[in-house]
Amino acid sequence: MSKLSPDSIQQDQMWMQFALAEAETAIYRTRPNPAVGCVIVKQHQIVGRGATAPVGGSHAEVFALKQAGDQVQGATAYVTLEPCAHYGRTPPCANGLVEAGISRVVIACSDPNPLVAGKGVQILKNAGIEVLQGVCEAQAAAQNRGFLKAIATGMPYVRLKVASSLDGRTAMASGESKWITGTEARQDVQHWRAISGVVITGIETVLADDCQLNVRQLAGIDISSIVQPKRLVLDRQGRLPLNAKILNVPETVMVMGPFRQELADLGVLQFSVQPLTDLLQRLATQHHIYDVLVEAGATLSTAFLQARLVDEMISYVAPTFLGQTARAMFNAEFNRMAEQLRFKLIDVTQLGNDVRLRLIPSQETV
Numbered sequence: 001m002s003k004l005s006p007d008s009i010q011q012d013q014m015w016m017q018f019a020l021a022e023a024e025t026a027i028y029r030t031r032p033n034p035a036v037g038c039v040i041v042k043q044h045q046i047v048g049r050g051a052t053a054p055v056g057g058s059h060a061e062v063f064a065l066k067q068a069g070d071q072v073q074g075a076t077a078y079v080t081l082e083p084c085a086h087y088g089r090t091p092p093c094a095n096g097l098v099e100a101g102i103s104r105v106v107i108a109c110s111d112p113n114p115l116v117a118g119k120g121v122q123i124l125k126n127a128g129i130e131v132l133q134g135v136c137e138a139q140a141a142a143q144n145r146g147f148l149k150a151i152a153t154g155m156p157y158v159r160l161k162v163a164s165s166l167d168g169r170t171a172m173a174s175g176e177s178k179w180i181t182g183t184e185a186r187q188d189v190q191h192w193r194a195i196s197g198v199v200i201t202g203i204e205t206v207l208a209d210d211c212q213l214n215v216r217q218l219a220g221i222d223i224s225s226i227v228q229p230k231r232l233v234l235d236r237q238g239r240l241p242l243n244a245k246i247l248n249v250p251e252t253v254m255v256m257g258p259f260r261q262e263l264a265d266l267g268v269l270q271f272s273v274q275p276l277t278d279l280l281q282r283l284a285t286q287h288h289i290y291d292v293l294v295e296a297g298a299t300l301s302t303a304f305l306q307a308r309l310v311d312e313m314i315s316y317v318a319p320t321f322l323g324q325t326a327r328a329m330f331n332a333e334f335n336r337m338a339e340q341l342r343f344k345l346i347d348v349t350q351l352g353n354d355v356r357l358r359l360i361p362s363q364e365t366v
């Protein structure tokens, strides 16, 4: 392959930003498919653009090719995920790009799906198309974290959300917890729910808050156009009341607990009691749920953390003290510094009067 000049690398990165922006428009509506963006560029102009349609619809490349029409000949396609090589619900996009007469394809992220992995690129190369991979790869991977992890490992990407006071408290001793954080932080939680295939909670949170854990508002987005996350209640003793608000839309609720006929009659999907690891694996491999958001109290949050099942913690910190009788965010008992669970900070954002920390587990000690 010819060596690229710094100028052409910059150009490729710039056009890939447009493809990433296309993908971003699809992140709430393509699940369980990944959100992919594509732009077709000819003579320094975008002549076609597209993003993945909801399940059953076309892939990003199809829309972009259609829009570009005759101008495809000799153009470059920028795609955020390797074009598919298999007949699924739609024909392979790699073939579509070849048939349309594209000259060059720039790809951000490879597809770990064994049906695609490298095969999409091979189809393009066999047809004499120049292919460049890995442009803005980290950004593209971040748009489809769960999909990429689940296809590669069989386990979903787990985010744990916690809203706490400055003294690390998440609820009063009575269970009262509305509200610790302000509107902006609570609004931000809606985004993380909306990119998740499921929101998992513990039965005590449902009993205390009668929460619904659905997506109610996303700035600038018509809520009816998004795929709502499932809500999964972990309830090993079968205590979920039939009048709980979460059961208002029972077909989107899942419960892990002893089998209950009345829940089955409502259309609730039930899982037998099992270890968290098995449950997560089942969600990914059998239910195509690749992004999990845990929104629970300290008991279940601690269980996820201690089982090392959390890939990312989203911690909202409000500038307030709730005092030592309020409930702590984490309830394991450690005696030695060596036992601590340490995280690496990957992002800090101020939301109104609160701060959002995004953290990933760290192996490092202080």
Ligand SMILES: NC(=O)c1ccc[n+]([C@@H]2O[C@H](COP(=O)([O-])OP(=O)(O)OC[C@H]3O[C@@H](n4cnc5c(N)ncnc54)[C@H](OP(=O)(O)O)[C@@H]3O)[C@@H](O)[C@H]2O)c1
Pocket (backbone or CB within 6 Å): 161, 162, 163, 164, 169, 170, 171, 172, 174, 175, 176, 177, 180, 201, 202, 203, 204, 205, 206, 208, 209, 234, 235, 236, 237, 238, 239, 276, 295, 296, 297, 298, 299, 300, 301, 303
């Ligand atoms: N600030 C925040 O971010 C936030 C978020 C959510 C909730 N909260 C607050 O947290 C409080 C409730 O906290 P909590 O700690 O009592 O309840 P929780 O963590 O929501 O639920 C705990 C229950 O989950 C069940 N469970 C099922 N599988 C489990 C497993 N593998 N490991 C551990 N537990 C499992 C257990 O009940 P069974 O044994 O009966 O199954 C356990 O008692 C509420 O006041 C709520 O408002 C705060």
